[in-house]
Amino acid sequence: MPETERPAPGPPTAVRGEEWERRNAEFLSASLDWLRILLRRYAEDRTGARDEAGPEDPTEPECGPRDRAGEPTPPAEPRASLPWGRRRQTPHAPSGEASGSGPDTPARTGARVATGPAGGDELAAAAARVAAAEAAVPAPALVVLAQRLGLSRFERDVLLMCLAEEIAPAMGGLFAAAHGSQALAHPTLGLALAALPDPSWEAASAHGALRFWRLVEISRPAGAALVTSPVRADERIVDYVRGLDYLDERLSALVTRLPAAPSALPASQQRAVARCTTAWERSPAAPPVVRLTGGRPGSKQVVAACAAAEFGLTLYRLPAPALPAHPDELDRLVRLWDREAALLPLALYLDADDDTHDAPVADDTTAASLVGRFLSRSRIPAFLGSRDAHPRLARPAVDVEVTPPTFHERAEAWREALGADADAVHIGLLAGQFAMDVAAIDEVARSSEPGRVWDACVARGRSRLDGLAQRLRPDVGWDDIVLPDQTHTLLRQIAAQVSRQETVYETWGFAGRLTRGLGVTALFAGPSGTGKTMAAEVLAHELGLDLYRADLSGVMSKYIGETEKNLRRLFDAAEAGGAVLFLDEADALLARRSEVKDAHDRYANVQTDYLLQRMESYRGLAIMATNMRQALDAAFVRRLRFVVDFPFPDAGHRRELWRRAFPEHAPGRAALDYDRLAQLDVSGAMTRNIAVNAAFLAASGGTPITMPHVLQAAREEFRKLQHPVRERDFAWPYPQNPLKEALS
Structure with missing residues (x-):
């Protein structure tokens, strides 16, 4: 089936229950009875034809009479048993999508039928039972599968024949009798083409729906003909037809199911959801990829979950680095995903937020290029989450920027999540210190006691930061540190600014006048051992926050762009977790910017500029430490809120x-x-x-x-x-x- 003709995912599956399971079982039972009668009559007709024409090789498909040497010769008239031969009238269950059949038209055939009214009445009665069971609402699973994957009636019957071996193993004797050989006690394409109504060779091709969607598997031994090789139904399809709805295990190992979206979203994110749903409503047959950009993966996943829920879709997350690099494996993955999207149905959140997606995964192939290949070949409803705009895809795409909740939106989310316990906590401090998404706020509120909400927020941020920096236990206070009065006063001011951000920025309205630099940044300068790290511990202890220490010399990388990625991950994790970030050896990256003489100087300056910009946008408390203040760039010092000197003690x-x-x-x-x-x-x-x-x-x-x-x-x-x-x-x-x- 050409890519352009792949069917779009259908509507959500209707709610199933015990009544549907009973009717689905009745449909399968009636369909198998119809198939048994058809195969038995075909076997009887084939036996009679062989008695007249002589023995045949059961391992070869019927392709015409043979000469004495065993070579095929063109027949004067096509034999009735050939799939492309004379058409006879064999009762077939009606189908709304098939032409030439129905309650008022003759049924289709591709097989011999026994003479006499009794045999025809038996097959017609079985076909009528199938049609009656097929008309149930909601429809049986096999009917839904055929409609959503675009199967012809013949292809559906071929799939039924393959399912019969799994559902009713006793039918192996019928298959052997129909083939005329006990060695062929299984379905084959040759038998389907010869025995089932309205045969089509396209069903046996690699581009036919059966093989394209991997509904059946052909076990073809070396040297064996395609039409005589065993054909089995895929295990996932067997379970689906029997009423078991689950994600294919070949996919479940790669993905995680995203939780349901919260009941209420901030207004800014509701607008992003509306843009997503509008894009899909305009093109329901071929939904475009929705590229969600922004620095908060959690916010983007919440928006995607809400948009998917609007269409009744279950959302799964697939990390971009998990995509296979080999083209054949990637193609198989695409087909499985598209098949599952049509059957369940589901939507995919392809997560390219991890900065490793630009790293090579095989030869010169990167995860970013694999993302483009996957989405260009797939027709599944999909979101692409990335920090920045992804390269153009060979498939329609819509860009939607997702911003994190504002301070007021976070505060309102905390009030709704805590309910009657909201008065027991300081909402303003929580909203100002922890840049959490609405889903995370709901989770913390549900799992924590009111008096432990702050500690739960602190602990939540550790999972992201523990792999990026060293966590120090701030167990010292003001009485444990000995510093000059001026240094001590500046430290007190830093603690006061962090704890009073809500009053100044939100209540007094200073946040509306400032576009950047809302966080508190400080430089601790002084000789080694003069108390810089201990002062950071005192501040973290005073504020009730975790302290994470990272050496900027270790963050730097010789590879282009890696230093910026390391800094991005570090600042994002610290901001979301509300931690105090202590960057030691700041002179390693913030030395005076040099004159650009070569590529090395240019990229060194880019790294410095990025850190300066990231510092200005950071909303938490970030402390840099250096032993050589004189080596720092003056532009960097001007952008800091505090510069605290730690002199050698007298x-x-x-x-x-x-x-x-x-x-x-x-x-x-x-x-x-x-x-x-x-x-x-x-x-x-x-x-x-x-x-x-x-x-x-x-x-x-x-x-x-x-x-x-x-x-x-x-x-x-x-x-x-x-x-x-x-x-x-x-x-x-x-x-x-x-x-x-x-x-x-």
Whole structure:
């Protein structure tokens, strides 16, 4: 069957129940009775013809008389048993789509019939029972299948013959008798062409509906003729005809069923659904591909689910990288999908949002090119979800941009989902901090207690971020960090801006005046070990959010476009999960943009520009850290909300760091000379390392922590970091006159 003549998916299957199952069974029983009578009469007629003409080779199809050497010779007159021979009147069940049959017209035939009124009455009565059962509403499964896949009446009867072997195994004896050989106790195309009414050789061709839709499978041994090879019905088709409706297992391994759409969608997404349904209503026979663009896969899937539900279609998601690269395998997949779409019916959401869809999957073939091939060959109602517009397809397509819910839409969704419990949570904080879709909001509200909604939102974002960045446990507070007053004040301001976004942006209306930069971005600059990471932990703990740390040096890639994709995935996941994003080693990507001298410089600048743009559109709290502020591009610094300096601690701050480095229950803590330790030129991170190592030295000796333990650990820390070591700085007690002590 040519591609242009493939039938469009039919209307949704009517609701089935016990009554339909009973009528479907009656139809199959009547159809098998009709087939038994037809095959028995054909076998009797064939036996009589062989008695007159002599023995024949049962493995060869009837193609005319043969000479003594066994070579075929052209017959003077076509034999009645040949599919292309003389037509006789054999009762056939009426069909509304077949020509030349019906209640007022002679029935069609392609087989010999026994003489005598009794035989004809028996076959006519069986055909009448089939016609009566076929007229049931809703129609039997085999009738629906034939209508939706465009089968002729002869092709439907061939399929019935193949189904008979599975439904009624005892019919093997009839097949053997009809073939005239016990070795052929199965259906064959040759038998169908010879015995069934209105035979057509097109049904046996690879482009015929039976083989095109893979309704039947031909087991053709090497050297065997096509018409004598066993023909079996596909297992999925056998189950469908018997009333079992499920997705073909060859497809179920590749897809997941998308959940039903929420009862109410935001107005912005309702408009996107309307554009999808309008596109399909304008061309119901050949629905165009609906390309859904935007940065939120969840929003696009919700829109697709709502649009599919409008047409009574079940929606399945297929990741683009799962498409087979081999052309034959891709073609088989297309035919199976189109067949399932007609039988169930269903719609497909082809997910190309994963940034890996541009990666090679075989030779030079990419998942993106496979998407184009698949959709160009398929006629299934389909959505294509991608972040940006997909290349042009060889099939009509409609582009629909899907935007995430706004703050007010998220807030309204939370109120509806929580119902009477809405007063127990801060709706504004939830809507402002977590950029979730309506479906995700419904799921969290249903599965969480009102007092645990915030924690459930935080946990939901971890699944996407855990594979992209390192999650740090923010278990420190303001009392655990020692910083200059100015640095401490800036950190407090950052926390206040994150928690007060709803008031300023939404209640006071500043969001309408700003087109970008609604998130809070900060740069933490200072030497290593001065508390930048710890300050980020304090902020995350204060806000009740997860903290994820990622090194920008690890995000960078030598392959063109990969750095931008890595950053996109990271920012999207952090924004949806409401996490605090801590990007370390910012100087690796945000160094001063260089003059373009070659392709390497050009793409390095593109990476920097992308990060700047992504920072401006980010709605959460993003913190960058660097040890070399002077190396950063001034354009980057201007676009940040805060720049927080972390200086090396002075003597006063070092004394406080030493005090907090030893827990209250540590033995010997009170006897330590903190003024003496403050003279050591150490950072906060070094202080913590020295305190832990000193504690282990004391525990090994079975004594409290003493100054010699601390100074010994400090000497080892200095040597580890290759800092200059002067022995008198680590002596205890500290010499009062270093010069005299040295001379002595």
